[in-house]
Amino acid sequence: MSEHRVRVRVEESVSLEARTQAIGRELLARAKQAHAHLSSLNRWTTQLLRWCLADPHVKSQVLRFLDCLPSLTTPRAVVRHLREYFPADGWRLPAALRLGVSLTRPGLLTAPAVSFMVHQLVEQVAQQFIAGARAEDAVSVMQRLASRGVRVSFDVLGEQVTSEAEADRYARQYVELISRLGAAGHVSVKPSALTAQFDPLSVRESAARALGRLRLIAQRAVEVGAAVTLDMEQVEYRELTLELAKQLLQEPGLGERVRLGVVVQAYVSDAEQAVTDLLDWLAQHRRRLAVRLVKGAYWDYEVAHALQMGWAVPVHRRKWQTDRTFERLTERLLASSSMVRPEIASHNLRSIAHAMAVAEELKLPKDTVEFQLLYGMGDAIQAAVASLGWPVRVYAPVGELIPGMAYLVRRILENTANESFLLQDFLETASADTLMAPPGPNGGSHG
Ligand SMILES: Cc1cc2nc3c(=O)[nH]c(=O)nc-3n(C[C@H](O)[C@H](O)[C@H](O)COP(=O)(O)OP(=O)(O)OC[C@H]3O[C@@H](n4cnc5c(N)ncnc54)[C@H](O)[C@@H]3O)c2cc1C
Numbered sequence: 300m301s302e303h304r305v306r307v308r309v310e311e312s313v314s315l316e317a318r319t320q321a322i323g324r325e326l327l328a329r330a331k332q333a334h335a336h337l338s339s340l341n342r343w344t345t346q347l348l349r350w351c352l353a354d355p356h357v358k359s360q361v362l363r364f365l366d367c368l369p370s371l372t373t374p375r376a377v378v379r380h381l382r383e384y385f386p387a388d389g390w391r392l393p394a395a396l397r398l399g400v401s402l403t404r405p406g407l408l409t410a411p412a413v414s415f416m417v418h419q420l421v422e423q424v425a426q427q428f429i430a431g432a433r434a435e436d437a438v439s440v441m442q443r444l445a446s447r448g449v450r451v452s453f454d455v456l457g458e459q460v461t462s463e464a465e466a467d468r469y470a471r472q473y474v475e476l477i478s479r480l481g482a483a484g485h486v487s488v489k490p491s492a493l494t495a496q497f498d499p500l501s502v503r504e505s506a507a508r509a510l511g512r513l514r515l516i517a518q519r520a521v522e523v524g525a526a527v528t529l530d531m532e533q534v535e536y537r538e539l540t541l542e543l544a545k546q547l548l549q550e551p552g553l554g555e556r557v558r559l560g561v562v563v564q565a566y567v568s569d570a571e572q573a574v575t576d577l578l579d580w581l582a583q584h585r586r587r588l589a590v591r592l593v594k595g596a597y598w599d600y601e602v603a604h605a606l607q608m609g610w611a612v613p614v615h616r617r618k619w620q621t622d623r624t625f626e627r628l629t630e631r632l633l634a635s636s637s638m639v640r641p642e643i644a645s646h647n648l649r650s651i652a653h654a655m656a657v658a659e660e661l662k663l664p665k666d667t668v669e670f671q672l673l674y675g676m677g678d679a680i681q682a683a684v685a686s687l688g689w690p691v692r693v694y695a696p697v698g699e700l701i702p703g704m705a706y707l708v709r710r711i712l713e714n715t716a717n718e719s720f721l722l723q724d725f726l727e728t729a730s731a732d733t734l735m736a737p738p739g740p741n742g743g744s745h746g
Pocket of ligand 1: 562650694
């Protein structure tokens with residue numbers, strides 16, 4: 300690269316960084332203001348998260364217990380597992396539960412009463428992150444958020460189905476939901492719930508099996524003018540998920556009309572190459588896609604699974620690496636907005652401010668980009684982004700709690716990860732310098 304071009308790049312990045320800092324501080328000030336009147340985490344959730352944080356063993360026991368709770372069909376089984384996972388002398392249970400478990404011993408409190416308490420507590424936490432159980436709830440959530448200028452993408456809870464009948468039910472729920480939501484409808488679909496045999500070892504066949512159900516969902520979405528995004532799950536499903544999207548985009552009569560989106564996870568080590576390949580494919584096939592850029596929700600699983608199998612870990616090991624890749628990919632996607640609709644999905648003020656600064660530098664109209672957040676997380680950040688005039692969408696799961704347990708577990712993991720942005724009580728305590736530090740080995744990796 301010539302010296303002149305290098306100098307221009309450096310000057311550009313200096314002004315981009317300065318603009319990122321300025322926008323970030325403005326966002327932070329607005330988020331602090333909004334924080335004063337918007338609740339973030341409810342009381343039970345805060346207590347559960349603090350409790351999980353106190354000790355990594357407690358955290359893993361809570362997650363294991365939540366994981367098996369859906370399969371505990373009798374109150375006795377709930378109490379037995381509670382005692383087993385949280386022996387009275389070894390674990391500091393929240394006060395109400397400690398009392399409950401100890402009272403079952405001398406028979407003062409019955410197993411159904413304790414089981415009821417456990418379910419109540421879990422439901423309180425779940426309500427923080429899950430918008431409702433039924434399709435009707437989705438409509439009222441959509442209306443409530445629309446009054447604040449916020450759009451929604453709905454996810455019907457459920458993933459990795461175990462039978463084709465279950466996958467049929469999942470697809471039908473989406474078709475019904477889209478019919479209710481109409482043109483403002485936007486849904487996010489988990490590919491592994493579209494067939495019981497979503498197998499990375501047979502990409503074409505698995506994609507073809509899932510395509511039948513995705514086609515039904517997409518057709519209904521086209522009829523009413525709604526949009527569909529394919530969520531991204533574990534790395535082993537990435538190729539398969541992208542293949543599914545490509546097959547749908549090539550469907551005669553549907554491919555050119557469907558408003559489809561895919562997800563890119565910045566924590567995957569070769570995410571930048573994956574985006575290059577995707578952009579090449581879109582250019583070659585003259586198709587347009589929404590691309591939601593996320594950091595990735597399965598970090599603990601990816602690391603543990605690869606280590607257990609003796610494989611190379613497919614994700615970055617340091618948070619700053621993920622944050623830096625997220626910024627690079629933000630720049631790539633925004634610069635490719637003729638081919639993709641960029642959706643920046645993060646609660647991290649630094650990541651959000653950087654994307655706004657890039658959009659400004661590229662002179663993109665604000666409605667070219669959409670900022671996305673998860674339901675129940677970061678309401679103050681949501682309000683701050685919307686107040687600057689940028690489009691905001693919230694990802695809101697609907698459905699029964701039991702199939703949603705895996706989703707709930709991931710939200711809890713995220714909220715208690717050491718370096719999580721949301722954990723940092725940042726609106727009250729962290730300094731703007733710390734929050735806005737550029738990602739790097741010696742800089743910001745906090746979030
Ligand atoms: C609207 C929306 C839709 C989403 N859809 C998906 C989806 O389809 N698939 C999906 O996987 N996720 C999805 N996510 C979740 C997302 O991937 C993140 O888990 C979540 O948003 C937290 O990241 P953050 O930028 O908000 O916060 P931050 O606190 O800035 O980042 C946390 C993230 O950093 C990464 N990280 C943490 N520790 C390390 C480490 N030691 N090394 C490397 N990286 C690390 C992880 O990805 C972690 O989630 C979605 C998020 C949103 C807002």
